Amino acid sequence: VALTDELTGLPNRRRFLERRARGLRRSARDDGSSAALALSVSPVSVFFVDLDDFKAINDSLGHTAGDAMLRSTTNRLLNSGTNPEQWGRIGGDEFVLFLEQCDHDQAATIAQQLRDSLRQPMVLGGRACYTSASVGVAVVDGGGVTADEALRRADIAMYEGKRIGHGLVTTFRPEMEQRVVVRTELEGQLRRSLIGSGPTIVFQPIVNLGSGDTVAVEALARWHSPTQGPIGPDRFVAMAEHMGIVDQLDRHVLRKACREMIDQRDPGNGRLVDVTVNISTIHRASDEFARGILQIVESAQFDPSRLVLEVTESIGVEYNDVLEEELKTLRANGVRIALDDFGT
Numbered sequence: 001v002a003l004t005d006e007l008t009g010l011p012n013r014r015r016f017l018e019r020r021a022r023g024l025r026r027s028a029r030d031d032g033s034s035a036a037l038a039l040s041v042s043p044v045s046v047f048f049v050d051l052d053d054f055k056a057i058n059d060s061l062g063h064t065a066g067d068a069m070l071r072s073t074t075n076r077l078l079n080s081g082t083n084p085e086q087w088g089r090i091g092g093d094e095f096v097l098f099l100e101q102c103d104h105d106q107a108a109t110i111a112q113q114l115r116d117s118l119r120q121p122m123v124l125g126g127r128a129c130y131t132s133a134s135v136g137v138a139v140v141d142g143g144g145v146t147a148d149e150a151l152r153r154a155d156i157a158m159y160e161g162k163r164i165g166h167g168l169v170t171t172f173r174p175e176m177e178q179r180v181v182v183r184t185e186l187e188g189q190l191r192r193s194l195i196g197s198g199p200t201i202v203f204q205p206i207v208n209l210g211s212g213d214t215v216a217v218e219a220l221a222r223w224h225s226p227t228q229g230p231i232g233p234d235r236f237v238a239m240a241e242h243m244g245i246v247d248q249l250d251r252h253v254l255r256k257a258c259r260e261m262i263d264q265r266d267p268g269n270g271r272l273v274d275v276t277v278n279i280s281t282i283h284r285a286s287d288e289f290a291r292g293i294l295q296i297v298e299s300a301q302f303d304p305s306r307l308v309l310e311v312t313e314s315i316g317v318e319y320n321d322v323l324e325e326e327l328k329t330l331r332a333n334g335v336r337i338a339l340d341d342f343g344t
Contacts (some may be wrong), residue, residue, distance in 0.1 A: 005089045007067055008074040016088030020098045021147040045102035048136040048154035049077065049114055052166040054093040057129065065124040069131070072124075076117045080110075096151060104139050104171070111135045111169040119167070132167035134158050139171070156180050182228065187243055189225050190236055194245060198252040199223035199236070201260065206276070214266045216274035216308065219257035221249065237280065246280045251296060253277055258300035258307070276308040278340060287322060290329035297335070304334035312340050 003015035011019060051073065058066040070093065077095055078084050088096045099110070115135050121128040136158025140150045153172040160179070161170030193199060203217035223236050240246040254277050261275045279293075297304050309330065327337055 007070055008089050010074060010084075010087050010089040010095070013088065013090035016090060016096065017147050017151065019085075043101070043103050043139050043141045044150065045099045045107035045110070046138045046140070046150045046154040047097040047099070047107070047111060047114065048138075048151070048158040049095040049097070049118075050134050050136075050158050050162070051093040051118070052132045052134055052162070054131070057124070057131070061125055061129070065129075068124050069122055069129070072122045073118060073133075076120075077114065080114055080117055082110075090151075096154070098147075098150075102139070107137050107139050108169070108171070111137050111171075115167060115169055134161045134166060135169045136161060137169065137171045153177075183239070186225055186228060186231065186236075187239055189227070190223065190239055191243065191245060193223065194248045194252055198256070199249070201253060201256045203257075203261070203275075213269055213271070214273055216276055217261065217264075218276045218310075219253055219261075219278075221253050241280065250277075250279055251292070254279075254293065255296050255300065258297055258302035261306075262300060262302050272303075272306060274306045274308060275302075276310050276338065278310045287326070290326040290333075293330060293335065294333055305336075307334075308336045308338050310338050310340035 003012055004010070005012050010016075051069070054066065054069070057069055070089075073093075073095070074087075074089070077087060077097075082097060082099070086098050090096055097114075099107070102110070115133055118131065118133040121130050123129070136154040136156065138150055138153035138157060140153075156176050157170045157172040160176050161168035164170075199221040200223070202220050202222055204220055205214045206216040206218060207213065208215050221233055221237075223231050223233075225231050237246065237249065240249045257275050257277050261273065264273050265271060266273055293309070294304065297307060331337065
C-alpha cells in the first residue's frame, strides 16, 4: 500500500497518522489500532492547512496548474522552519502538521506564519495567481486524546474559520464540536428531505408599480428541520453546495414552482403570472444542463416562455463556451435569463 503522496512527496494520511501515533504513544489496545494510540507529550499542537478556492484554480487553469500550486504550497510550508517529517498531505489541498512541545502561544505564532507564507502570489502558467489558506489549530495537553481525534479537532477549527471567511487562523474550542454535531444532523435531514417531499416553496410577488399588476412571482425555498426548526435559505443552500446536492435542490424548487404556478393568474387582469427561479448550479453547467431544465418544464406542462431563470452576475467570471451554448438553448426554447443580485 502506498504511504507517500506521489505529487508532493509528503506522507499520506495513513502514514502520517501512524507515524504520529507511534511517536506519541502512551498505550495501545491489543489490536494495535491507531485509534487507541493516545497523545502523551504535553502539549502537542496540530495544524490543518486548507487552500481557499483551490477548485477555482483547477477549473480555470486546469489540473496541471493545480498540481503546480500544490507543489509550490508544499515547498512554502516546508520552508517555514518545520521538520518535513512532521508534515502530511491528507487530501486534495489539505496539509497537516504535528508539533510536539508546542503550546498555545507558540501555535498561534506558527499558524500565522504558515498562513502568511501562502498569501504571496504563485506563478502558474506564466501568470501570477493569488490564493489564501485557512488554518485550523488544535492544542492538546495529553488526556488520552488520540492522534485521529487531535487531527479532527484541527479540521473542525479550520472549517469553522472557513464558515466565517477566507484566510483565517482558527483555534479549536469545545463548543465548535457541538456545532459540527448539529450541522451533521442537519445535513442528514436535508438529504432525506430532498429524497422525499423536500423543502416547501413560497412565492414572492413581483409587482408593476405603475399598474399594480402582479406580473410574476419568485419561487423561494423554505425548509423546516424536524429538530432545529426553521433554517434560513442562506444556511441550507450553503449546506447543499457543501454536500454536492445543490443541483437536486435547484431541480426540486423548479419542479414544484412549475407545478404549483401552472394555472395561476393575476386576480386583477386574469393574465397568467410568470415564475422566476434561482439556479445555483449554472456555474457547473454541462451539455446536459439545459436539457434537464427543459425536461422538468415539459413534465410539468409549464409554458417555458413564462419561466425566468435567475443567475448571479458572477457567471461572467466563469463564462465559457459550454455555458454559452446551454443558455442559448434555454433561450431558444422560450426560457428567459435574468441577473440576480446585480451590482454585488
